[in-house]
Amino acid sequence: MRFLDRIAAVHGARKSFTQSPFWADERLSLPMLASLPARPDREVIEHDLAGYIQGAYKDNGIVFGCILTRQLIFSEARFLWQQMAGGRPGDLFGAASLAPLERPWPGGTTGELLARMEVTASLAGSYYSTFCDAEGVLGKASDPGSRRIVHMDPARTQIVIKAPSGNPYGLDAYPAGYLYEPPAAVGVTAPKATMLLADEVCHYSPIPDPAARWRGMSWLTPILREITADKAATRHKGKFFENGGSPKLTVALKDVTDPDEFEAFVELMRSQHEGVDNAYRTLFLAGGADVTTTGADLKQLDFKATQGAGETRIALAAGVPAVVLGISEGLAGSSLNTGNFRAAARLMADRTLRPLWRMACASWEQLVTPPREDVRLWFDPDIAFLREDQRDAADIQQIKAQTIRTYVDAGYTPDSAVAAVDADDRSLLVHTGLYSVQLTAPGTAAPVPAPPEEG
Structure with missing residues (x-):
């Protein structure tokens, strides 16, 4: 022996x-699937939300940093109405109808509302909310004078699917409403489930779940192994x-x-x-x-590079460049150059933030009705993180102004020159019949346009 x-x-x-390898520790794994049974006429989030919160958001600095970075920038936006003319966006303006989004609950602000939307959607894949008044009436039947926005726990919200054919998998199926089942409280009668129609709920799901039809997917789901x-x-x-x-x-x-x-x-x-x-x-x-x-020290393991690569993969899934997040791989070499940082910030703005704001505005139009048909809910682009975009917009305006000046000097009416530049359609140009002196033969007078007909 x-x-x-x-x-x-x-x-x-x-x-x-x-000792087993440090990457094979089963105690560090995250819950994957929810325990709720699947029903063909219901859609619920597919994972354990509490597990994502405790195992990732509250227990991993990189995940928390990614969500915090997205949240802080995302919450800087303000909601405004935007005039649409000929299918193209026009002026932004405010109105009293935006009050529910400006003061979503007593003491609440638009920034807090957007922050809640970002955190919930990142962890659950979907964010749900509706109106509630002082009497407890929910949805669009609530009193506009005392309305406030109430958040619906994604883990207790089900998307109810109906179809005229009776087959929830049929092509005629559609989300008819949302069933919310509040948890029981000690000493209180078990609450009843609340059914809300589809147009009474703001459903924000920026990443669609390919395994479902209407629910969203958390960006954490594809990188659970990276987090572990x-x-x-x-x-x-x-x-x-x-x-x-x-x-x-x-x-x-x-x-x-x-x-x-x-x-x-x-x-x-x-x-x-x-x-x-x-x-x-x-x-x-x-x-x-x-x-x-028999072991290697951290330098021999190249520990910084090993863990840094994993951090970058998590940041990639979050849509936050490493240099913007401030992690190790974003703080070395040419990444810190001003031009590279600006390029990374621009990438995040165009690829991550603008689509999120656009989808958030579309989601809130379910509850906040536009004052007119030619108006849409939009966001104010005057945000510190988008200053580079504002400078680019100013350069574009300068080019447009030079183009308009060229058209007017060539004899086109100022109004038609502006319309043609705004619509990018030269067929809108209207000529006055007058030409620049350079186009008039020496010793001749420029043609005089006929007066407009009366009547």
């Missing part, structure tokens, strides 16, 4: 003297320092054959050389003991 087998026999079972690995790497780094900030050692006892002596030696070694308090102490051995380094 081998020496280690004899040691295991003393304790009644074989012991493992090797990042948490495991952080835990591994902590254990490295807890155990003395040095590589793992293997101690071979050549002259010790008695199991009790072996156990006593192991306990002595652990008490004197494991843990932060015992770090860097001088190691004294006797009796033929031999020490061998």
Whole structure:
């Protein structure tokens, strides 16, 4: 019988003297699927929302940083109405009908509303809310004078599907409403489920779930393994320092054959050389003991690059460039150049933020009705993060102004020149019949246009 087998026999079972890889720690895994049974006429979020909140948002700095960065910029927007002329966007203006979004609840602001939308949609994939008045009436039947916006827990909200054919999988199926089942409270009669029609709920789902028809998907779902690995790497780094900030050692006892002596030696070694308090102490051995380094330090593991690559993959799923997020791979080399940072910020604005604002505006039009048919709900682009876009817009306006001036100098009416430039349609140009002096032959007068007909 081998020496280690004899040691295991003393304790009644074989012991493992090797630690599993830090990336294989099952305790760091996240809940994947929700426990709610699937119904063909219902759609619910597919994962455990509480698991995402506790296991990712509150327990992983990179995930929290990504959501916080998105939230802080996303919440800077303000809602306005925008005039639409010929299918093209026009002037922005405010109105009293925007009051529910400006003061969504007592003491609430538009920024807090948008922040709640971003956090909820990132974790659950969908955000739901409706109106409630002072009497507890919900939806569009609520009193406009005392309306406030109330959030609906995505884990307790079901999308109710109906179809004239009776088949919820048929092509004629559509989301008819939303069923909300509030949790029970101690000492209170079990609440009843609330059914709201589709036009009484703001449903914001920026990332569609390809496995469903109307619900959204959290951007965390595709990167659960990355989050698990990042948490495991952080835990591994902590254990490295807890155990003395040095590589793992293997101690071979050549002259010790008695199991009790072996156990006593192991306990002595652990008490004197494991843990932060015992770090860097001088190691004294006797009796033929031999020490061998079997592990690698953080530099040998290239730990920064390993964990940094995982952080970048999480940031990519969030739509937040590494340089904007401020993680390690975004704070090195040419990434810090002003031009590169501006390019990254512009990418985030165009690829992530503008689509989110556009979808948020469309979602709120379910509850906040536009004052006219030629008006849509939009956002004010006067946001600090979009200043580079504003400078580009100013350059475009300057080019348009030069184009209008060229048309007018060529003899076109000022009004038609403006209309043609705004619509990008030269067929709208109307000529006055007058020409620039450079187009008139010497000694001749420019033609005089006929007076307009009366009547």
